Structures are given as C-alpha cells and as structure tokens.
Amino acid sequence: MGLAEFCDHHGFDRLRNYVIADGGRRYGTRVIAAAAHGHLPDRAPLRPSDVADDDAVNETLKGLRFEVKELRPPKWTREELILACSRLFSNNLVAQRANDPAVRELAQLLQRLPFHAPEDRGLNFRSVNSVQRKLYDLQTSLPDYAKKETRGGALDEVVIDEFRANEIDMHRQAAAIRAQHETRAWALFSAEGERKYGGNTGYPDVLGSSYVYDNNVGRSQQLREGHVIAIRDGEDVLGVARISRIDHQEDVPKEQKVCPRCQGGRFDERRVQRPRYRCRRTSCHHEFEQPETKPTKVTQYVAYYGGTWRALDGAITADELKEACTDEAVQNAIRPLDVAKLGAMLTRVAVPLPSQVAEERVAAKVKTARRTITERDETAGADDEAPRGGRRERRTKARNGQDKFRKKLVQRYGHVCAITGPCPAEVLQAAHLRSFAEHETHNLDEGVLLRADVHLLFDNGLLAIDPTTWRVVLAPSLSEYQDYAKFDGVEFAMGPCKKAITDHFVAVTANWM
Incomplete structure (x- = not known):
C-alpha cells in the first residue's frame, strides 16, 4: 500500500x-x-x-x-526563489517584515504551488516567518550588503545574479509563474436544452454537481482542478463552486449543428429578423432558417464541483457577472473572471469563495468511510405500528400519515434533534432517511427528528452521517458557516436504521469529491 x-x-x-x-x-x-x-x-x-x-x-x-x-522544510526551488527575489527587488532590495501584507501574500502563493509533495512539506511549510527569513537571507547575499551574511543556498546566489544581470526579464519570469499557478475563475454558461451559441446540441450538465463541455468549446483546455467557477444561465448566476476533478473521454459521438453552406458550427440565432440564423464565419455570413446536423467526435470533459457548490438563487444576475469578465467574447460558454471582482460580488451577498482546503479535508475523511462501508441487510423494527402511507388529493398533494409519523418519532426520541439536541417543538421536523417521494411509506426506523434548517441541509445533500463512526460530516461548502461548521463530527442519535444512513451517505458524498 x-x-x-x-x-x-x-x-x-x-x-x-x-x-x-x-x-x-x-x-x-x-x-x-x-x-x-x-x-x-x-x-x-x-x-x-x-x-x-x-x-x-x-x-x-x-x-x-x-x-x-x-520534518525539515524542503529546499527552495528555482521558481520559488524567483518569486522571492522578485519581491525583494521590488522593495528596493530590503526584506519586508513578517507582518507585511506582501509577505503574507507571497507565503500563501508558495503554499499553493505544486513543486513539493504534501508529505514532504510539514505543517509549517512556507509559513510567513519562514518566507520572511528567506527574504532576509537573500538580502544578506547581495554584494553591497555590509553586515554579516546569513546562511543561504548556492541556488540563492545564482538567482540573485540573474536578477542583477537582467531584472526586467526576471520580473517577467516571476509574473509568468504567478499567472500559471494563481487561482483562476471562470463564468460557465449552462441552461436546459441547447446552449445558445455555436452548433452545440446540448450537454448533460447536472447543476450543483458537474459541468460537461468538449474540446471544441473556447478555453476548454484552460480549466483546471482548483479553479473557481460561476455557473450562469441567460439571466442569473445559479451558484459558485471550485472544480475538484476533471474527467475526460476521447472520441465521444456528438451531433453538431452546422451552417448549410460552409459546414461551420459558429452561427447566431436571431429573434426577429429572418432567416432565423446567420453564419458568423467572415468568409460566409450565410443566412438560413434551419442548420444542418452532422455527426462528429469530440473529447468530452466533465468538471465535478459538487463538494463546494453554493447556490446563489439569482442573488447575482448574469449581467452583473459580465462586469467581472476579463474578455469581450460574450458568445463564449467559458469566460475568464477577475477573481477579486467575483469575490467582492460574493461578499456583497454574504457568500464566501469556496475553500479548497476544506474540500481536501472533507474528501480525505469521506474516502475512508466510503471504503470501509459494507452493505448489510437491515429490516425495519416491528415494535411500533407504522402509520398508513400513500397520498390523498388536496389542492396540492399532501403526505398521508405525516403528522402521525412525527408524533411517533416524538414519542420515541422526545423533542430532541438527532444532531443539535433538545429543540422547541415548533422547529422540530420529522425527516425521512430515504426520500418519501421514492417509496411513499413511513418507516419509523428510517425516520429521525431534525431541526428545520438541519433538515434542509440533510435533504439537500449538504450533511450526512458517517456510518463507520456514526458522526456528522458536512459538505465542504459549509466550512465557512461557523454556526453549521460546529456540527462537523457531532455524534448522531442512536436508533435509526444503519442501512438507510449508509445509503444516504454513499449517495450524498459521491458529489463531494
């Protein structure tokens, strides 16, 4: 192993x-x-x-x-030293103090870079103090430094000499390293049915879980794991997340709509003017009522982001998001975003940027539990008579026996939420561990009492119970909400069916990784 x-x-x-x-x-x-x-x-x-x-x-x-x-910290790589020297030379060859914002920013960047394996880093890897110390070591290595020289590495002097020989070019190299590894953000267009631009015939996106695109989509090769994404439709920003992984499959058959004359897939649909479509290719500009369809093969990508998904429900409009776009290609399904501007928009609506650290922490915990889960046949207890299930007709469909189901659960557990503890009756709801819509039965062993807000988290896949520890696990997207983060690791009430708990856990956490 x-x-x-x-x-x-x-x-x-x-x-x-x-x-x-x-x-x-x-x-x-x-x-x-x-x-x-x-x-x-x-x-x-x-x-x-x-x-x-x-x-x-x-x-x-x-x-x-x-x-x-x-575990001693690893040696500084050339790329890390270029970034550090760039900071030193940008500050008139003076090492800034550890409490300087620029030093903190550099430390955070170095911690994100992929040059050292996690097992070789140590928990204090490239801390603010260690970065400040390296800046001071570099300063003392300068030829004009008059005081005692501190202990640095041979590569330190090599990079310093390169900066002294051509400072402008070395600053460019530092900027290129930053651009390659800094957090990036993207606006991704998604809508039911066919996407508006080009000849795409639709993608099977699963909102809140995955985004599907192919190699014919502009900027498709630039999306990376760890990038922040804002999913939008024609009117609103539906939510934000961070990509946890990207899978791809080559030679996927696809029907592509094309211009009847040039066979190109770039054309616009016109709402009023006729013919309905106009080819966007400069050498064509053909107008036509219906595009032709031709079979093709593409490399299809699926970007998964369910663990950090935060629904916005229209708090930010698509037009507002355009202000954060850094290009002018309004027709593209994938557009780059200014991370700072996106962050400011999210702050305005009290939604933090998704945390990559929280996602990695939860993923490690969830992977262990999913690996050790074993399927066990458990049947519901027969001590209590379950209320009659099914539905009865009203203006809307109402669950038969829901009130009796709750009463039975209160008799079994008292006015106690299975996670938060004792609660007022007014906020305590009867929750089904399996979706009622699937079986329409009230099984007391597959029911618990949950506080109303916790019930919503459970039903929406943001909270689950680890069947191997019988403790609460939260989706990474809840990590920034202190009132909910405190429930992570809380012991769940004893009594409910373990098989139902396990099935819910397996289904829910599949979207977190």
Whole structure:
C-alpha cells in the first residue's frame, strides 16, 4: 500500500510535522500511531482528532524506542526563489517584515504551488516567518550588503545574479509563474436544452454537481482542478463552486449543428429578423432558417464541483457577472473572471469563495468511510405500528400519515434533534432517511427528528452521517458557516436504521469529491 493510499485508508491527509524512519522510508507519526492502535487486541484504529497532539504522540513513540525526527522544510526551488527575489527587488532590495501584507501574500502563493509533495512539506511549510527569513537571507547575499551574511543556498546566489544581470526579464519570469499557478475563475454558461451559441446540441450538465463541455468549446483546455467557477444561465448566476476533478473521454459521438453552406458550427440565432440564423464565419455570413446536423467526435470533459457548490438563487444576475469578465467574447460558454471582482460580488451577498482546503479535508475523511462501508441487510423494527402511507388529493398533494409519523418519532426520541439536541417543538421536523417521494411509506426506523434548517441541509445533500463512526460530516461548502461548521463530527442519535444512513451517505458524498 502506497503512502497516499495508506493515509486515505485511515482518514489522514499527507501533511506531517514529525516522522519516524524505517528501511529508508519516512512515516508520519500521527498516522502510524493511529494505525498501530488498530492492531492492539480488541482495539480500533484511531481517528485524526484522537492523535492531534504531536507532543503526546511523539512521547509515546519515543517510549517505544522509535526515533522521532522533525520534518525539515524542503529546499527552495528555482521558481520559488524567483518569486522571492522578485519581491525583494521590488522593495528596493530590503526584506519586508513578517507582518507585511506582501509577505503574507507571497507565503500563501508558495503554499499553493505544486513543486513539493504534501508529505514532504510539514505543517509549517512556507509559513510567513519562514518566507520572511528567506527574504532576509537573500538580502544578506547581495554584494553591497555590509553586515554579516546569513546562511543561504548556492541556488540563492545564482538567482540573485540573474536578477542583477537582467531584472526586467526576471520580473517577467516571476509574473509568468504567478499567472500559471494563481487561482483562476471562470463564468460557465449552462441552461436546459441547447446552449445558445455555436452548433452545440446540448450537454448533460447536472447543476450543483458537474459541468460537461468538449474540446471544441473556447478555453476548454484552460480549466483546471482548483479553479473557481460561476455557473450562469441567460439571466442569473445559479451558484459558485471550485472544480475538484476533471474527467475526460476521447472520441465521444456528438451531433453538431452546422451552417448549410460552409459546414461551420459558429452561427447566431436571431429573434426577429429572418432567416432565423446567420453564419458568423467572415468568409460566409450565410443566412438560413434551419442548420444542418452532422455527426462528429469530440473529447468530452466533465468538471465535478459538487463538494463546494453554493447556490446563489439569482442573488447575482448574469449581467452583473459580465462586469467581472476579463474578455469581450460574450458568445463564449467559458469566460475568464477577475477573481477579486467575483469575490467582492460574493461578499456583497454574504457568500464566501469556496475553500479548497476544506474540500481536501472533507474528501480525505469521506474516502475512508466510503471504503470501509459494507452493505448489510437491515429490516425495519416491528415494535411500533407504522402509520398508513400513500397520498390523498388536496389542492396540492399532501403526505398521508405525516403528522402521525412525527408524533411517533416524538414519542420515541422526545423533542430532541438527532444532531443539535433538545429543540422547541415548533422547529422540530420529522425527516425521512430515504426520500418519501421514492417509496411513499413511513418507516419509523428510517425516520429521525431534525431541526428545520438541519433538515434542509440533510435533504439537500449538504450533511450526512458517517456510518463507520456514526458522526456528522458536512459538505465542504459549509466550512465557512461557523454556526453549521460546529456540527462537523457531532455524534448522531442512536436508533435509526444503519442501512438507510449508509445509503444516504454513499449517495450524498459521491458529489463531494
């Protein structure tokens, strides 16, 4: 089992401060201690929260005669040094203090760069203090520095000499590194039916979960995992998210609408003027009533983002989003956005930018639980008589037996939310662990009492119960909401059917990764 698989199996990320060495390989002390505990008689592996105290873990391992070493930060790469020197030379060759916003920004950028594997970084990797120290080391390496020189690396002097020889070109290199790795944001057009522009015959998008496009779409090759996306239709911004992964499939058959004359797929539909369509190709401009259809093959991409999805429900209009676009190609389905402007718009409506760190943390936890879940046949208990199910006709369809279902649950659990604890009766709702619309029955073992807002989170796939720990797990998109983030890891009430809990967990968390 490799390192990544081992950490995922036990629910740990790959970050580590301390390691033990064995046979030339290094192992993080926390994950080793957690896994080893599971090999003791009648013991289970520990969770990350159980081994959060590095000092306690290290003392235990030292007591067992393991040699514990602090993981030293990796050497600075050339790209990192170019960014640091660019900061130094931009400040008149003076290293700024650790509390300077520019130093904090540089530290945050360096932490995002992919030049070092997570397991080699350590938890204090490229901290503000360490970045400030490197800036000072670079300053003392300058030929004109009169005081005592600090200890730097040989590559430090090489990059400094390159800046002294051609500072303008080196600043350009620093800007190129930033442009390649800084967070990017995109406006993605999605609508039911056919997309408006070009010859596309529609894509099977799943709003709130995935976005489908192909290699014929402009800028399709620029989307990356970790990029922020704003999904819009013709009128509103439907929501924002961060791409967690992108899958692709080659040679996917597709029917493409084309201009009857030039066979091109770029044409506009006109609402009033006739003929209805006009080719956008400069050498054609043919006008026609209906496009032709021709079969083609494309490379299809699916961008998944469900774990960080935050619905906006029209809080920002499509026209307002255009102000954040950095190009003029209004016809394109994928358009670049100014991250700062998008962030300001979201702040105005009290929606934070999706957190990549939160998504990675939840993904590690969820992967472990999904891997260890086993299907078990459980039947509903027969102690209580379930109320009659089905529906009766009113002006709208109402659930038969819903009031009795809630009463039975109150008799079983009291006025207690299965997650938040005791609640006023007015906010306590009877929740079905399986969608009532699918089976239209009231099974008491598949029901719980939930506070109204928590019930909505549960039904909308933002909250689930880990059946391996019987504790609450939250979608990454809730990480910035403190009133809900505190429920992460809370123990769920005992009693409900584990099979129903497991099925809900598996279905919901599939969209989080």
